[in-house]
Amino acid sequence: xxxxxxxxxxxxxxxxxxxxxxxxxxxxxxxxxxxxxxxxxxxxxxxxxxxxxxxxxxxxxxxxxxxxxxxxxxxxxxxxxxxxxxxxxxxxxxxxxxxxxxxxxxxxxxxxxxxxxxxxxxxxxxxxxxxxxxxxxxxxxxxxxxxxxxxxxxxxxxxxxxxxxxxxxxxxxxxxxxxxxxxxxxxxxxxxxxxxxxxxxxxxxxxxxxxxxxxxxxxxxxxxxxxxxxxxxxxxxxxxxxxxxxxxxxxxxxxxxxxxxxxxxxxxxxxxxxxxxxxxxxxxxxxxxxxxxxxxxxxxxxxxxxxxxxxxxxxxxxxxxxxxxxxx
Numbered sequence: 001x002x003x004x005x006x007x008x009x010x011x012x013x014x015x016x017x018x019x020x021x022x023x024x025x026x027x028x029x030x031x032x033x034x035x036x037x038x039x040x041x042x043x044x045x046x047x048x049x050x051x052x053x054x055x056x057x058x059x060x061x062x063x064x065x066x067x068x069x070x071x072x073x074x075x076x077x078x079x080x081x082x083x084x085x086x087x088x089x090x091x092x093x094x095x096x097x098x099x100x101x102x103x104x105x106x107x108x109x110x111x112x113x114x115x116x117x118x119x120x121x122x123x124x125x126x127x128x129x130x131x132x133x134x135x136x137x138x139x140x141x142x143x144x145x146x147x148x149x150x151x152x153x154x155x156x157x158x159x160x161x162x163x164x165x166x167x168x169x170x171x172x173x174x175x176x177x178x179x180x181x182x183x184x185x186x187x188x189x190x191x192x193x194x195x196x197x198x199x200x201x202x203x204x205x206x207x208x209x210x211x212x213x214x215x216x217x218x219x220x221x222x223x224x225x226x227x228x229x230x231x232x233x234x235x236x237x238x239x240x241x242x243x244x245x246x247x248x249x250x251x252x253x254x255x256x257x258x259x260x261x262x263x264x265x266x267x268x269x270x271x272x273x274x275x276x277x278x279x280x281x282x283x284x285x286x287x288x289x290x291x292x293x294x295x296x297x298x299x300x301x302x303x304x305x306x307x308x309x310x311x312x313x314x315x316x317x318x319x320x321x322x323x324x325x326x327x328x
Contacts, residue, residue: 012275013253015261015268017246031245033236034227035252039204040131040186043174044122047134049250052171054206058105059174059191059219062096062115062268063165071328077169079234081110081192091160094219098151102215104177105196115153117143117178128182138167194220203229241265251275255314272316274328 026059043055062082069076082096102110120126122139141164143156147282149202157164167173176182189197191320194216209224228245230236237257240248241264253261253270283290283299290296310319 012251013248013255013258013270013272014250015110015240015248015253015258015265015270017243017265020267027223029223030225030247032225032227032247033239033245033249034206034229035231035233035236035249037229037231039194041187041189041197041200041206042130042182043172043189044134045134045182045186047132053191053250053256054208054225055191055197056171056174056193057195057225058189058193058197059247060102060193061168061170061173062098062175063169065169069267072166072169074166077165080240081115081175085165091162092157093154094157094164095152095154098153099215100151102192103213104180104192105190105211106177106180108179109150110175110176110177110192111150112147112153113150114175114178116145118174119178121182130182131186135172138172170309195222195225198251218232237261241268254312255316274318 007077027314034050034054036048038046038048038051040046041051041055043051043059046052061080063077063085064080065072066076066078079099081099081102083099084097086095087093088095096115098110098115106109117126117128119139119142121128121130122133122135123142123144124130124133124136125144141158141161143158145153145155147153155164174191176185177190184190187200191197192215194211194214196207196211198207200206206227206229207224210220210222214220228239230239233252235244236252237260239245241261243265258270258272261270283296285291285296305319309315309319
């Protein structure tokens, strides 16, 4: 059976103005255009980069992939709110030693209770509930969490799952504060990250500002980040080439638009890299005539994937599937 037919143009184009100050120089506000007006600012209740990009800087994980390593791999997982972690002999308990002296943006201390509350929230075992538990299936193997003192927390699994570490290390795995309701996290999230949430005006803008009490000395470099919401791609490109923004939003530039940017803003630096963003066809295989596997196979064999790459990406993309093609 072929439940779905996918043809992927796996590339993303990302541009910044070449006149930006070096990252090591502190100060200034990064201006980015944003393509979406999200339903909320709660990472655990949203599923797109529209929330992840502005809010990841507000939050911290227990562990996180090293952002200086091009490809996420288990070997690039680093401590964040946790200082270390260890598996039990049977592989069913994962214990974290937590960083001391970390405070939430409202001044309250971060402790093991926050870890347990977050795990309870994600596994639907807490008193508070997510309006939409977007990644519920990620955490289906977690039986619960326990604490030992204020700086040790253990996640208990139903069966061994070494890959749990990679889920916790993504941008979708931040810790939430025990003392803030999920309702408040949607509109005014409280985190421990380098930036504090400033405001969100639907269909207008999202702003974050420097957290002066951030627990990593010397960071963040920026005073803040401003995301201006512009749903129309062409309008956003015109604003970027006119110098209104320092950086484009990921996955928003097509190859034809890239040519326009290079012509109108030659000082912009643009990079084409692989991504999982797809141009594809998803079939409802429960509805006739697509419930017939022969029909789906015929469609899969009929599609001219090379033409899609040549026309939509002007030859600059690769064919892929559920995973990106090698080596990415």
